[in-house]
Amino acid sequence: MSAALQLAYPDEADQQALAPGQASLLHFLTCGSVDDGKSTLLGRLLFDSNAVLDDQLSALDRDSRRFGTQGEARDFALLVDGLSAEREQGITIDVAYRYFSTARRSFIVADTPGHEQYTRNMATGASTAELAIILIDARKGVLPQTRRHSYIVSMLGVRNVVLAVNKMDLVGFSADVYQRIIEDYRRAVASLGFTSIVSIPICARDGDNVASVSGQTPWYSGPVLLDYLETVSVDAQPDADHGFHFPVQLVNRPNLDFRGYAGTVASGVVRAHQPVRILPSGQLTRIESIVTADGALEAASAGQAVTLTLTSEVDVSRGDVIVAADDALAPATAVTARLLWMVADSLTVGQTLLARIGTASANARVARIHHAIDIHSFQAHTASSLGMNEIAVVELTLDKKxxxxxxxxxxxxGALILVDRMTNQTVALGVVEPAPGQPAREVSQDPGGTVAPKRAPGWQAAIVRVLGAAVLGLLVIALSGGWLLATVVAVAEVGINLLIGWAVWGAWKPGVTAAADNDAVKV
Incomplete structure (x- = not known):
């Protein structure tokens, strides 16, 4: 998802332009229910970190008088809500990325929409984040969309959360209200696997506890938001610590003397002269060189975009994956994924869509909805279909490995998207998981292009042939009037077809299929 998820990253040039030499870069997002103050908080962070230029500030003052929702005060949300529809409705619709830095750290932040209709955009922003700021309106407490956003960031691997209880001024900066909200939230998300939840009472509009300590909360002794963001140590991304995986994005063939395979190292480290295996074909070869625009490298690690050349002429194309020779990773025609369904039309069993994983794609059939997730309790329940913004574990069967x-x-x-083949609309995003039960059956593609389970050949076909032999005998009788000739022809036909059926039955051996083709993805 990866095709969807990886595209959420800002341009590499933008990242490099942030603050060369900074000690670290933190990707985070703001999320929560609609009107909880996400855009206002981000605008205030930009203002308090001196990331707003004078001409931008003058434009903000003009826009605040025209579009603002804060009376005569500056509406900091307008710094990030730039679409005309967003300003007219006073809500965030699209993901807004902003880049700023302080003396201690650089930041890339995604301001995501809170409206349920735009949950798909929120998930896009969460896909690249290392930390989530989840806002809660102090007047309303934990809402269903708060739970949904918390589940999505957890599903997408975010383990560090800042719970920003906003609009504390509207509840008189009450410590009791604040304490009740953080207890409710911690109890609600206890099963989601967050490693860190830091709670901060704020008023984003006035800057209380955003970049400086507020005098309105003498009962609070924790960090202010900006200080915490500058110093927090987030969990390291797992990709660098695992085996070498390299999805091939492009076969680079500029002239007759060079053939390389371009892409980004998805995980692990690759070194020159390292033995590797090409998937799904399984061919073995070695890395000859690691080529970049700045020259050859001896090694490349997760996140680096490189071109690999190989020592032998093997068949490699876009969608193939180059892995370490001893890696146990294997291609499969079935996959189990936890999906977020993102369109109004329901997902149903038997539906056929286009699945994209890494740089590869295949036709995918929904073989089974294993279970759906109740967004209020996070408990599993049975489901026969999925509606918009619902989450479920689904088994998919593919028409190729x-x-x-x-x-x-x-x-x-481990990331995938599902695309409607008729409209080319992305209808779901998901993450690959180990199969919760029995693996889905092996699949093959029928002439009509739909995915169907393979059926046992052999005796069924033999029975048809035996009936055909009987019909043939009757035709001989009708044409020649000779019973003896008809009997000889029919017996010969039956014998031949029984032998064929027996041979095919023995070769098929019911219940046994090639493990590499039949098993669901395993880790």
């Missing part, structure tokens, strides 16, 4: 792995170990080969 694709390489995928658990999202927890590789965020490129």
């Amino acid at each position: 694709l390489v995928s792995t658990d999202y927890a170990s590789d965020r490129t080969l």
Whole structure:
């Protein structure tokens, strides 16, 4: 998802332009229910970190008088809500990325929409984040969309959360209200696996506890938001610590003397002269060189865009994956994924869509909805279909072998999107998981292009042939009037077809199929 998830990253040039030499870069997002103050908080962070230029500030003052919702005061949300529809409705619709830095750290932040209709945009912003700021309106407490956003960031691997209880001024900066909200939230998300939840009472509009300590909360002794963001140590991305995986994006053939395979290292480290294996074909070869625009490298690690050349002429194309020779990763024609369904039309069993994992794609059939998630309790329940913004574990069968792995170990080969083949609309995003039950059956593609389970050949076909032999005998009788000739022809036909059926039955051996083709993705 990866095709969807990786595209959420800002341009590499933008990242490099942030603050060369900074000690670290933090990706985070703001999320929560609609009107909880996400855009206002981000605008205030930009203002308090001196990231707003004088001409931008003058434009903000003009826009605040025209579009603002804060009376005569500056509406800091307008610094990030730039679409005309956003300003007219006073809500965030699209993901807004902003880049700023302080003396201690650089930041890339995604301001995501809170409206349920735009949950898909929120998920896009969460896909690249290392930390989530989840806002709660102090007047309203934990809402269903708060729970949904918390579940989505957890599903996408975010383990560090800042719970920003906003609009504390509207509840008189009450410590009791604040304490009740953080207890409710911690109880609600206890099963989501967050490693860190830091709670901060704020008023984003006035800057209380955003970049400086507020005199309105003498009962609060924790960090202010900006100080915490500058110093927090987030969990390291897992991709660098696992085996070498390299999805091929492009075959680079500028002239007759060079053939390389371009892409981004998804996980692990690759070194020159290292033995590797090409998937799904399984061919073995070695890395000859690691080529970049700045010259050859001896090694490349997760996140680096490089071109690899190989020592032998092997068949490699876009969608293939180059892995370490001893890697246990194997292609499969079935995959289990936790999906967020993102369109109004329901997902149903038997539906056929286009699945994209890494740089590869295949036709995918929904073989089973294993269970859906109740967004209020996060408990599993049975479901026969999925509606918009619902989440479920789904088993997919593919019409060809694709390489995928658990999202927890590789965020490129563990991420997928589902695309409607008629409209080319992205209808779902998901993360690959180990199969919760029995693996889905092996699949093959029928002439009509739909995915169907393979059926046992052999006796069924033999029975048809025996009936055909009987019909043939009757035709001989009708044409020649000779019973003896008809009997000889029919017996010969039956014998031949029984032998064929027996041979095919023995070769098929019911219940046994090739493990590499039949098993769901395992980690």
